[in-house]
Amino acid sequence: MAERYSSFQSGSLSWFLQRITAAFLVVVLAFHFFLLHFVNHASEVTFAGTTARMEQWGYMLTMVLFLLTATFHGVNGVYAALLNQGLTGGKKTAVKGLLAIAGLALAGQGTYLALVMAGVM
DSSP states (O other): OOOOOOSSOTTSHHHHHHHHHHHHHHHHHHHHHIIIIIISOGGGOOHHHHHHHHTSHHHHHHHHHHHHHHHHHHHHHHHHHHHHTTOOHHHHHHHHHHHHHHHHHHHHHHHHHHHHHTTOO
């Protein structure tokens, strides 16, 4: 029988955070779809409506947490997948740095946009 291999060691911090962020994302994604696809249909979603929703602190905070969690979950998952494919040495270090920079840039830009949409900046 084939041996199971994973870059995540069961019980490690990366393993734990990947599962916690997945659970959070399932709940917030359900909220997001319900609100923007069932309560407000796609044709009714406008820039003005988005701005109005983002001006509500609870909604804005939820969306920023959604962004940060999804960014971490995605970057961590891509990194783990590359490790599973055998990435090692200098390439591993370079990819880790590149993914960290890309994740921080995405999180920073998204947070900035959320603050602008909320009228904070």
